[in-house]
Amino acid sequence: MIPKIEQASIQDIKAFQEEKLSELLMYLNENSAYYKRVFLEYNIDVNTIKSLEDLVKIPTTTKDQLQQFNDDFLCVPKNKIIDYVTTSGTLGNPVTFALTDNDLERLAYNEAISFACAGVSENDVLQLMTTIDRRFMAGLAYFLGVRKLGAGIIRVGAGIPELQWDSILKFKPTYLIVVPSFLLKLIEYAEQNDIDVNTSGIKGAICIGESLREQDFSMNVLSKKIKEKWDIELYSTYASTEMETAFTECSEKQGGHQHPELIIVEILDENNNPVNEGEEGELVITTLGVEAMPLLRFKTGDILKTHTTPCTCGRNTMRLGPIVGRKKHMIKYKGTTLYPPALNNVLNDFIEVENFVIEIYQNTIGTDGIRLKIATSVNPSEELKQNIKDHFRAKLRVSPEIEFHDKKIIEKLQFPKMSRKPMVVIDLRI
Structure with missing residues (x-):
């Protein structure tokens, strides 16, 4: 389940994204109170932004602006909103995001192809070890994505090793969606209760929230400790509420793959200039296909490198390396x-x-x-x-x-x- 655009040439991917960028700029100019003000203030004619390189002519959007003018980012009437989510507030006050029915469909598509990237198929059953309530986008996205993929899902929620193992032994899931350090708690519980983790039927874990790799993609200490006891495949996935998109590892585990139909990526230095190939910088994203609250050149605060060599999995998309850290931290x-x-x-x-x-x-x-x-x-x-x-x-x-x-x-x-x-x-x- 690899979308054709992800197997296209680098040139074709770029041309595709530039077409989508033009559509986004016209949409924002028509529907976004916030971006209308930006275009007016900086005297930007959206028709002159033709290439990805032209993005530097547009100012970046920061978390502070998103917090301060939250409602002005909304591009649809309130009766079109189906779901409300909020960010976790790691670096300040939480931000509200609204999603339309089309946005929820996009979210499902994103997670379906992300799970497929990690080798999950319709024949698998996934156990969800994150919350799906409390206005949390990730849990909802995972549920929608698994459903779209045609696989099964067991919604257990976070924590409680005893309950997790009860579900694993009863329902026989093949993959876990989990914060990787929690796998150590599952291993500890299994050892204390005579459960053999390696005969449990778990093939792999889609790991969120913590890094599994060093910058050269070798296993870090955390993933080594897990693999010493539990012989399962570990896949990193990186996402945020603002992106409404995930970057997930494939079988080669050489970084999280970009979905070019869903997101444009820039890596910028402290002066908001693009870094050289292979240098670390701040991840800046532009969302494609988002209806309610699209973002243009949003600064995520995450520092990382990109990798652009073709992947042996068959995708030609750019990949994100492990997060070095958060800029504010x-x-x-x-x-x-x-x-x-x-x-x-x-x-x-x-x-x-x-x-x-x-x-x-x-x-x-x-x-x-x-x-x-x-x-x-x-x-x-x-x-x-x-x-x-x-x-x-x-x-x-x-x-x-x-x-x-x-x-x-x-x-x-x-x-x-x-x-x-x-x-x-x-x-x-x-």
Whole structure:
């Protein structure tokens, strides 16, 4: 189930996207109060934007603008809206997104071809381990996509290893949709209850919210720990509410494939200029085919690289590499620049670390500080604290503050009121 456009030549994909871009600009100029103002303010004639290279003539859209002028992005009358979702609010106040019936159909198409990219077929059954309620787009998208693909789905929701295993053993799903660190909790429960994970019938996991790979696509510490115990295929998928589109790995696991019929991608530097091939920068997206709230040159805040060599899976689409980090979460620590995912990788080296949050704060001299709050599976000790600090010095040349806390305290920090997914990074600077 590979759409023809994804197997087309690079030139044909570009020409296709430029045609879709022209249609989008005309649509926004007619229906979007926000973008009408932008075009007027910057004296932009949408008819002069002919190529993807011309996009630089249009200012970017930021999360702050989306929050401040939320309703002005709506392009349809309210009676056309079928579903309302909100962003998770990781980097500020949540933003409301409205979806029409056509948008829900587009969402279903996106997830169907994304699942197919990871090898899922109509003969599979998927167990959904994320919430489908609380205005969360992802859970709804997964359900719609599985339905469109013709596969089966078991909506269990997040957490509770006992309930997850009850469903796995009863209904025999073949794939899991899951945050990868939760797979370690499933493995732990299975070991404690004499369940053989490798005879459970699970072939693979579509992993969300956490990275599985290093920048060269080799397995990171988290995926290695999972694979040591559970011989299943692990596929990364990356998406956001604003995109209404996913980038999912294929069998080659060399980055998440772009669906060019659904999204235009740019990678920009700090001055909003395109980076050179192979350089990391901020992902900026333009949505195609969205009816209610399309976005033009929206800055996601995620730092990554793209990969454009043809993939042996048969797709010629651009691929996104693993997320380096979020731009707003960049830490400048005693001359070293780093992002929280690098800290995650180091902590995942320790089997004693059961759960954690990373706090970034501004210290008394006005520079960035890092505080790790950790729950352990053993009695915390000065020796363990020193081992963790030494490991950080060796791997990242930093020595963060470390505090040991009860597991319930860490869970409370990770799941503040109204949260739908764990917050591992708490940035106290913003």
